[in-house]
Amino acid sequence: MTSDMILPFYQALTEDVNALSAQVPSLAPDTLHDIRREALDRFTALGLPTLKTEAWRYTNIQRYLKEFPYELLTTATPVAAEAIDKAAIPELDCYRIVLVNGHLQADQSALPVGKGITVGAMSAHTDAPGFVTYFNKQHHLVNESLATLNTALFADGLYIELAANTVIDKPVHIVNVYTCERHAFIQPRHLWVLNKNTTATIIESSVHPETTAVAFANSVLETVIAENAELWHYNVQQGEESFREVHTTAAQQHNNSRYHHFNFTLPNTPFTRNNLTVALNGSHTETNLNGLYIANKSQHVDNHTFMDHIKPDCHSNELYKGVLLDNANGVFTGRILVHQEAQKTNAFQQNNNLLLGSKADINSQPQLEIYADDVKCSHGFTAGQFSEESMFYLRSRGIGEDAAKALMVNAFSHDITEAVKVPALQHYLQVQIAEIMNN
């Protein structure tokens, strides 16, 4: 098969997406085949988002898809240890799991082992109970065209399932490595199922080893946090010039569960879109969504979040903070939907931004839809520069302008970094922030 027989990727997306599915290895069992078939039809029906699509008003995704002549890449080539180490977090005692283009590299990983812990390739677990029950069941995924594209055409990803009453004793660090020789569109697909009374800390980060070819990842992660389970989930988006990303996380929570989500977007990746949806399918849950984005050059960072309060007595708290340098462009959407049944909901949301670049810019939109009457909801937005007073105070003590700015950015991000419960990760992030500001 020579490449000129294949339609260019973008053209295939818009004209004949079925042709693409021939390039994707089929996964057992047959039920999955049907799900993928349906997703493909759904994608064809939805089409790619345009600026008229409500959820994509401030992000021209087509522009980024057309930016390079991508090819759909479903395979992985081995990656040297040094490339993986780029994502290492110093002093972090963890289980490290290496995925290359979504494919598990067991020999380069230290998988958590123990009774009740299942960790492996998605392709090898399509008959696992958690997979059968939960895979692609969230309706949020069915309505998002890029998620349907992932469902239809993903090659592999990571499957994690914790049986009831299991605790993983150390953080799990998933290193997503993306490699390609030509510009590639890569679609990992993951599912993490935390059954009753389980606890886990999972850190995701991504690296794209120095290369002239651009990798565009369209990844989807589904997580299930069952009754009384607790998940600490950190996503560290390390900046790489030759990387683009649409990162979709769809979480569902059940009674008395707790979900703590942290998203860190660091500079240099020209385009990042994070879709985060949390469906509260149970009562008495707690959800903390924390985001910190620091963007430079003409970086475009779009955080699109959706708190779906379906059941009563749930508490959600969302705090996203942005530091926009140069002519970076930020987008934040915070949708909160409180269903009629979801009485006694507490839902708070805050988005604060430091606009430090002369052409930096933020579009922030809270979207609150409340159909219950006994609820407490609030939202807030700020965008501003450093306080002149504070800058003068620091400088009057001999601290140069750049160091003063670094201190102020650290201070600005403090309430997010402080909430990171893994000390090595917290320290790593603080060092990263300081380095970014000192350059």
Place this chain on the structure above:
Amino acid sequence: MLTIKNLHAEVEGKKILKGINLEINKGEMHAIMGPNGSGKSSLASVLAGRDSYTVTEGEVWFNGKNLLEMAPEERAREGVFLAFQYPVEIPGVSNLNFLKTALNEIRAYKGLPALEAREFLKLTKEKQQLVDFHSNLMNRSLNEGFSGGEKKRNEIFQLAMLNPQLAILDETDSGLDIDALRIVSNGVNKLRDAEKAFVIITHYQRLLEYIIPDFVHVLYDGRIIRTGTKELALELEERGYDWLKEELHLKESV
């Protein structure tokens, strides 16, 4: 050490300083008094380099260097320190980290290596005692939630840590109770030496009972209208400022 010649400055188009002349030498303690709004804090701000002020006329020389051409941080590194009348709160910046950064930037400017953690801690302990600055305030965010008195003590603590040649204290006494006033004054007195100079801006005579000035200047309407010794402060305490203002108006109408 510091020479101010015919200094004029304005803020938002409003003339505030209208021809200040002042000479400060090593080892001297100067007090500047004057009614509210006369321009005392403005003078301090201009010396420290606050950029909302525009100098329209005059010169300021510090150890032979043109102070007005320097950025605020350069002035600090050269040895000018301002204890603020209203210190700002900066949530998220720890007091300790802030001081370490400041101290090391000043040291780097002077070609000195950064202090080792142990030396820094030792210095911190020593200077904390000097102004009775509680050590649990050290790990907190800079001035955040500090009482008025704690903020002022923090200013003097920073002064002790950074050890500048010229210290300008803007109403450090306001907000301090009598015990705190005594502690802070003792601290300042211990920092006095033949190489340093102080400018104490105050409203009240009472601070000058603890810190004895060599010169007392009265600032009024952007000018120094009278200079004397510590007796002038006592006279002001008794008679207020009105007699001085009247004298001034008489002179001007002649």
